[in-house]
Amino acid sequence: MHDMSAHAAPHHAPPEGFIKNHVFSLDHKVIGKQYYTLALVAVFIGMVLSWFMRIHLAWTNAAIPGLQLLSPAGAPNGLMTPEYYLELMTMHGTIMVFFVLTTAPFAGFGNYFLPIQVGAEDMPFPHFNMMSFWITLTAFCVLISAFFVGDGPPLAGWTAYAPLSAVGSIAGPGEGTGQVLWATAIGIFCIGQLLGSLNFISTVLDMRTKGMTLMRLPITAWAWFITSCIGLTAFAVLLPACILLILDHVAGTSFFIASGLVVNDKLLPHSGGSTLLWQHLFWFFGHPEVYIAIVPGMGIVTHVLITNMRRPMLSIKAILYSMWALAFLSYMVYGHHMFVSGMNPFSSLAFSFPTLLITIPSTVVVLIWIGSLYGSKLRINAASLFALGFISMFVSGGVSGFFLAQPSIDIMLHATYFVVGHFHMVMGVAALFGIFSGTYFWFPKMTGHMMNETWGKVHFWLTFIGTYAIFMPFHYLGMAGNVRRYSAFTDDYLVPLIPVHKFITIAALCTGAVQLIFIFNLIYSRFKGPKAPDNPWECTSLEWTMPSPPPWNNFGGKDPIVYHDAYQYGIEGSSGDYVMQDSHEQIQTVRDEK
Amino acid sequence: MATTVHEPPKSENRNFPSIGHSGNGGWAPADGTLRAVEDYSPPPSSSAIWVGVAAICMSFAAFTSALIVREGSSTDWRHFALPSMLYVDTLVLLASSVTLEIGRRRVAAFMAGSRSEEASPARWLYVTLFLGLVFVVGQYVAWMQLKAQGLYLATNPSSSFFYVLTAAHALHVLGGLGGLVRAIRKLSESALRRSTLNATSYYWHFMGVLWLYLLLLLWTKL
Numbered sequence: 001m002h003d004m005s006a007h008a009a010p011h012h013a014p015p016e017g018f019i020k021n022h023v024f025s026l027d028h029k030v031i032g033k034q035y036y037t038l039a040l041v042a043v044f045i046g047m048v049l050s051w052f053m054r055i056h057l058a059w060t061n062a063a064i065p066g067l068q069l070l071s072p073a074g075a076p077n078g079l080m081t082p083e084y085y086l087e088l089m090t091m092h093g094t095i096m097v098f099f100v101l102t103t104a105p106f107a108g109f110g111n112y113f114l115p116i117q118v119g120a121e122d123m124p125f126p127h128f129n130m131m132s133f134w135i136t137l138t139a140f141c142v143l144i145s146a147f148f149v150g151d152g153p154p155l156a157g158w159t160a161y162a163p164l165s166a167v168g169s170i171a172g173p174g175e176g177t178g179q180v181l182w183a184t185a186i187g188i189f190c191i192g193q194l195l196g197s198l199n200f201i202s203t204v205l206d207m208r209t210k211g212m213t214l215m216r217l218p219i220t221a222w223a224w225f226i227t228s229c230i231g232l233t234a235f236a237v238l239l240p241a242c243i244l245l246i247l248d249h250v251a252g253t254s255f256f257i258a259s260g261l262v263v264n265d266k267l268l269p270h271s272g273g274s275t276l277l278w279q280h281l282f283w284f285f286g287h288p289e290v291y292i293a294i295v296p297g298m299g300i301v302t303h304v305l306i307t308n309m310r311r312p313m314l315s316i317k318a319i320l321y322s323m324w325a326l327a328f329l330s331y332m333v334y335g336h337h338m339f340v341s342g343m344n345p346f347s348s349l350a351f352s353f354p355t356l357l358i359t360i361p362s363t364v365v366v367l368i369w370i371g372s373l374y375g376s377k378l379r380i381n382a383a384s385l386f387a388l389g390f391i392s393m394f395v396s397g398g399v400s401g402f403f404l405a406q407p408s409i410d411i412m413l414h415a416t417y418f419v420v421g422h423f424h425m426v427m428g429v430a431a432l433f434g435i436f437s438g439t440y441f442w443f444p445k446m447t448g449h450m451m452n453e454t455w456g457k458v459h460f461w462l463t464f465i466g467t468y469a470i471f472m473p474f475h476y477l478g479m480a481g482n483v484r485r486y487s488a489f490t491d492d493y494l495v496p497l498i499p500v501h502k503f504i505t506i507a508a509l510c511t512g513a514v515q516l517i518f519i520f521n522l523i524y525s526r527f528k529g530p531k532a533p534d535n536p537w538e539c540t541s542l543e544w545t546m547p548s549p550p551p552w553n554n555f556g557g558k559d560p561i562v563y564h565d566a567y568q569y570g571i572e573g574s575s576g577d578y579v580m581q582d583s584h585e586q587i588q589t590v591r592d593e594k
Numbered sequence: 595m596a597t598t599v600h601e602p603p604k605s606e607n608r609n610f611p612s613i614g615h616s617g618n619g620g621w622a623p624a625d626g627t628l629r630a631v632e633d634y635s636p637p638p639s640s641s642a643i644w645v646g647v648a649a650i651c652m653s654f655a656a657f658t659s660a661l662i663v664r665e666g667s668s669t670d671w672r673h674f675a676l677p678s679m680l681y682v683d684t685l686v687l688l689a690s691s692v693t694l695e696i697g698r699r700r701v702a703a704f705m706a707g708s709r710s711e712e713a714s715p716a717r718w719l720y721v722t723l724f725l726g727l728v729f730v731v732g733q734y735v736a737w738m739q740l741k742a743q744g745l746y747l748a749t750n751p752s753s754s755f756f757y758v759l760t761a762a763h764a765l766h767v768l769g770g771l772g773g774l775v776r777a778i779r780k781l782s783e784s785a786l787r788r789s790t791l792n793a794t795s796y797y798w799h800f801m802g803v804l805w806l807y808l809l810l811l812l813w814t815k816l
Contacts (some may be wrong), residue, residue, distance in 0.1 A: 026723070125642065173715060180618070194649050197649075198642055198645050198646055198649070199642075201642075201644040203643050206640060206641050206642070232648060232649050232652070233648070233649070233652045236652035236653045236656070237652055237653065237655075237656040238661065240653050240762075241656065242757070243762075248756070251747050251748055252671075252747075252748035253747060253748045253751070253754045254748070254751060254754075255660065255664060255751070255754065258668075259670070261667065271668070271670050272667065272671075273664070273667070273668070273670030273751075274663055274664055274668075276663075277664060277667065278668075279661045279662060280659075280663065281660060283654060417745075522600075
């Protein structure tokens with residue numbers, strides 16, 4: 001059934017020994033799993049940090065047992081100081097955005113499956129690929145080390161707004177060594193992602209197998225390609241910004257620090273810097289970063305839904321072009337993060353228009369998903385449920401974006417929990433649902449074992465309900481005027497909202513605990529799960545043509561030949577209602593026969 | 595949506611159109627052939643170099659916009675004369691591009707079996723390597739000249755940008771030198787691919803173009 005052609009030469013030699021197989025591996029599949037594992041560790045840390053913050057917000061005077069061990073100064077006797085709250089918030093945001101939402105759906109799944117889906121043995125630069133992971137891991141270690149330095153981790157938020165992030169330890173805890181470590185970690189992270197993006201783009205452009213034209217690529221491969229294009233240009237801008245920030249800290253330059261700034265009764269020697277400059281450079285990266293997190297999820301959801309609907313989307317091309325439109329427009333909207341930063345009002349208008357415009361491709365994608373689902377006999381499994389959950393989160397979180405795109409409304413809602421709810425749903429939870437969907441879908445291929453579907457569905461429903469319970473009330477809090485970044489609401493107009501915070505905190509703790517089901521399922525299935533067949537979901541793309549798990553050289557030293565589009569479903573093939581991409585079965589539509 | 599599947603054609607020599615058309619609307623080709631294409635991908639490193647160049651362009655565009663915004667954000671911008679060494683360095687870098695291009699052609703001739711290049715096909719690559727090192731040393735001399743004027747990294751935003759931009763470029767040049775060393779080593783092992791040498795050359799030429807841009811920027815803004 002599967003057609004192969006002779007392969008010229010192996011891309012790299014078969015790995016020997018534990019170190020070359022599992023640690024410093026050149027194999028894109030091992031590197032993908034390393035990225036995924038890093039994301040798992042990171043998401044656990046990030047989630048625990050959010051628990052600490054939530055408990056403190058709901059029960060401000062309650063001691064959190066053990067927290068003083070992490071920071072005796074930040075949490076004496078387990079009681080969190082306001083500064084330590086901000087430090088945890090900064091680390092939570094940074095870890096989640098960079099080391100989870102960027103790492104798992106893009107670098108994790110992308111590394112594992114992109115070369116296979118294009119029919120290649122590996123990426124064109126395996127050494128760069130390996131370096132990319134180890135550089136990213138180094139960045140993670142540098143960031144985590146900020147917990148253990150003298151004055152604690154940084155507290156300027158994951159956006160590290162200057163001048164607070166630039167003036168140094170005179171501004172208080174976390175703004176000395178901790179902030180330098182933050183900027184260093186993010187700078188290192190950028191280098192790792194640039195190397196990764198270079199590999200991804202070259203893989204798609206140069207490594208496609210015979211017959212794999214661009215339009216025959218699975219939508220996941222397109223999503224990773226588009227994401228790497230965004231990453232290449234966005235991280236290339238954040239890197240210089242981090243260098244300038246570090247220089248303001250350690251070399252006394254004045255890129256971001258204005259003249260005459262008095263901090264803690266001391267006049268700083270810096271002069272003439274522009275605080276807005278940091279915001280421009282950061283958000284030029286920051287808003288595309290949203291799509292770095294979400295576009296791979298869009299690809300995964302589309303891929304999983306098509307497989308489980310057993311028929312193509314209404315228009316896969318419209319989804320593809322919409323993803324390109326999102327990538328392009330993402331660079332033109334970044335100013336909407338700065339509506340209240342003192343920009344010229346005309347600039348606000350200029351950024352508001354593309355912000356509204358970018359909702360069009362998002363809406364097109366969602367409508368195609370929903371229209372394609374209509375009337376389909378969707379196979380309900382954990383992967384398809386999380387794909388549906390992704391759509392739900394993306395729509396719910398996206399709708400609140402309409403409000404924030406209007407400068408006049410944004411002025412009121414800016415820096416409130418409305419914004420927190422918006423971006424957690426549309427960017428955070430939606431992307432996480434994409435990661436879950438991809439995990440349940442590709443786990444059999446990655447490990448050779450099936451995950452437990454029943455527990456997968458339980459995991460979905462509890463997570464789905466839990467995340468709505470956490471993040472929908474955030475919108476209400478925001479509309480009620482609850483500002484974000486406050487560590488406590490003890491003696492002001494926000495006191496009546498504390499019961500809502502308690503509800504959210506309980507929901508967050510429960511939803512976090514539910515993830516133990518996923519972790520248990522992941523680990524148990526890895527070792528004790530039923531053996532996975534080569535193609536358990538009856539999918540058409542090339543990764544399902546090979547054994548589970550794939551051999552080190554993917555296609556056994558041969559190049560597959562591709563004859564079909566990625567999504568040949570709803571037909572009468574020799575193996576069922578689908579035809580694999582590399583099958584040389586001739587397909588003819590009934591319409592053509594007529 | 596319903597379709598039928600036929601047996602594959604019996605012929606050994608399938609007709610592969612040069613361009614595959616795809617999409618859900620066109621599953622079956624009109625002539626009944628299966629759609630696969632012969633020319634499916636270029637050599638591995640042919641695109642990567644341009645991808646890398648794009649990323650570097652973005653980084654220096656970010657530096658440039660930062661420079662322009664910073665210059666306009668305050669009245670503390672101080673103008674100064676560029677160190678004369680920069681102009682010498684410019685000639686050195688441009689000369690290195692010429693020597694590399696000669697070297698690339700000589701290596702290509704050697705690989706094609708030309709006897710005249712058998713003695714030392716890498717000679718011009720070594721010359722390029724030397725000129726590249728001279729450029730980096732020259733940049734260091736330029737920093738010393740600026741320092742002698744009392745202009746340090748934090749003295750003024752204009753001097754800050756001078757050091758940052760020239761250092762960032764010098765780091766990229768060092769990367770290019772690393773690529774050259776790798777190409778020479780591969781050549782000595784008879785394992786050099788033409789695409790690798792081409793990519794190294796394109797990168798090196800880009801370093802020259804980038805330097806001309808930076809020199810113009812520094813000359814007009816500082």
